Amino acid sequence: MLYVYKFGGTSISDASRIKHVAKIATDKRKKIVVCSALDGVTEKLIHLAELASRGRETDVTHLIGEVNSLHSTLLDGAIASKEAREEASKRIKEVVEHLTVISTACARVREVTPKERDAILSCGEMLSSPILSAAITERGADSLYMTGGEAGIVTDDNFGDAVPIFEMTYHNIKRKVLPLVESGKIPVVAGYTAKTQHGDISTLGRGGSDYTATLIGAAVRAEEVILWSDVDGLMTADPRIVNEARVIDEVSYAEAREMAMFGAKSMHPRCLDPAEEFGIKVRFKNTFKPEGSGTLVKKSAKISGAVRAVLLVRDASAITVKGTSMVGKPGSAASIFNQVAKTGTNIMMISQSVSESNISFVVRRDGARRAARALERTMLSSGELASISVEDDISVVATIGENMKGTPGIAAILFRALADRGINVKMIAQGSSEMNISIVVDEIDGIEAVRAIHKAFGLDLL
Numbered sequence: 001m002l003y004v005y006k007f008g009g010t011s012i013s014d015a016s017r018i019k020h021v022a023k024i025a026t027d028k029r030k031k032i033v034v035c036s037a038l039d040g041v042t043e044k045l046i047h048l049a050e051l052a053s054r055g056r057e058t059d060v061t062h063l064i065g066e067v068n069s070l071h072s073t074l075l076d077g078a079i080a081s082k083e084a085r086e087e088a089s090k091r092i093k094e095v096v097e098h099l100t101v102i103s104t105a106c107a108r109v110r111e112v113t114p115k116e117r118d119a120i121l122s123c124g125e126m127l128s129s130p131i132l133s134a135a136i137t138e139r140g141a142d143s144l145y146m147t148g149g150e151a152g153i154v155t156d157d158n159f160g161d162a163v164p165i166f167e168m169t170y171h172n173i174k175r176k177v178l179p180l181v182e183s184g185k186i187p188v189v190a191g192y193t194a195k196t197q198h199g200d201i202s203t204l205g206r207g208g209s210d211y212t213a214t215l216i217g218a219a220v221r222a223e224e225v226i227l228w229s230d231v232d233g234l235m236t237a238d239p240r241i242v243n244e245a246r247v248i249d250e251v252s253y254a255e256a257r258e259m260a261m262f263g264a265k266s267m268h269p270r271c272l273d274p275a276e277e278f279g280i281k282v283r284f285k286n287t288f289k290p291e292g293s294g295t296l297v298k299k300s301a302k303i304s305g306a307v308r309a310v311l312l313v314r315d316a317s318a319i320t321v322k323g324t325s326m327v328g329k330p331g332s333a334a335s336i337f338n339q340v341a342k343t344g345t346n347i348m349m350i351s352q353s354v355s356e357s358n359i360s361f362v363v364r365r366d367g368a369r370r371a372a373r374a375l376e377r378t379m380l381s382s383g384e385l386a387s388i389s390v391e392d393d394i395s396v397v398a399t400i401g402e403n404m405k406g407t408p409g410i411a412a413i414l415f416r417a418l419a420d421r422g423i424n425v426k427m428i429a430q431g432s433s434e435m436n437i438s439i440v441v442d443e444i445d446g447i448e449a450v451r452a453i454h455k456a457f458g459l460d461l462l
Helices: 015-025 041-053 057-078 082-109 114-121 123-138 166-176 178-182 208-220 253-261 272-278 332-342 365-380 410-420 443-456
Strands: 002-007 030-035 142-146 185-190 193-196 201-203 224-229 250-252 281-286 295-298 309-322 347-352 358-364 387-400 427-430 436-442
Touching: 002 015, 002 208, 015 057, 015 123, 030 123, 030 178, 030 208, 041 057, 041 082, 041 114, 041 123, 057 082, 057 123, 082 114, 082 123, 114 123, 114 201, 123 142, 123 185, 166 178, 166 208, 178 185, 178 208, 193 208, 208 224, 208 272, 250 253, 253 272, 253 295, 253 309, 253 387, 272 281, 309 365, 309 443, 332 347, 332 358, 332 365, 347 427, 358 365, 365 387, 387 443, 410 436, 410 443, 436 443
Parallel strands: 002 030, 002 224, 030 185, 142 185, 224 281, 250 295
Antiparallel strands: 193 201, 281 295, 309 358, 309 387, 347 358, 387 436, 427 436
16 A cells, blocks of 8 residues: 655654654655745745845845754754755755756846746755655665656646646556656655646645645545645644644535635645545544544545534634625625736635625625725725725634534534624625525624534534
């Protein structure tokens, strides 16, 4: 049986953790390892791209030096073997030189194209992965480092959130990676990274290392893809706000996807698709508690109770647009959402009255003013809308569970729990799948709302 292990940035953030991960990666299972960037490095590279776009060449050079120093120090602390350290150091030097050339050129022309931005952001994984590969080699295993492109992941040209060309990718991975495993090697693949059909570096978007792992798992028909991080698994609520929160033993693909969307796990929205297509099990486990079973994601999960989790989204804003001109006019909502999309703002939740005279939708707070200004410039000034209002002090509470569908009384229990604690519901949304009931409450009531719903459905008793 073949496994895919993916390790997140917090799992490899210092020398002792690198050694610990290498120990996990050298268990007796046949496996392919996927590695994320070190914790915080992707943010540094995003900042680097911003500095380059503003022409701040000196700052760019300084930040590249910081990134290089961080990885070189980690390499020296984690790897004792001179041979293994020199091989990893060579790969790191190549990546740093590549990063320097691209970033400096961008700074000189004061422009970073999407293609160049991908080339910059991909360096995080390409710097961390050789270090983990060297640590695995030092434990006596035969490890080989590869970028996502070298492993065979091919995408379209949508830089920043590229879509894999699946048949080609699966064929390539089988041809390039599977023989390495069969010969006894442990390939270490830089997550998040890929290449286009023209050979340019591309990236798979937020949470892309998880996506790399499931793509590889699907290609080689892995027994299981294990996503190692610093949490015990998917939980019934955020344990930082609900003391009684519990790890969920099993969830369906659909439930895991819903939970990930609402922050239970920072995961690529399409991450589970390859696994679900081929029935590959996915498990969330804690790197620092490897003895735990974590949460298993599969097609037919053992489900007890209608509600599985209650999740909170902070830093949200509600935008409400009004106008009688929208009533009975086809395409009004499309026009509104098209203007919001042009600002790069994602809409998380939508509610519309049956009168069609107003639409409310929820976005992340950092994009709310940008979206509102776009609507003011285009649709308010033209008279298509009568008013636009933004409410910042809100939170979204999502109640999730596959068994909610067709179970009478779920909404009644939820709203009674909130009413008993004096919490007012400002907005409601539920899809036809009935797997998710999302409500908007005042920000000050968000935590108490989660606790009330969690208790009302007996999730503290699991």
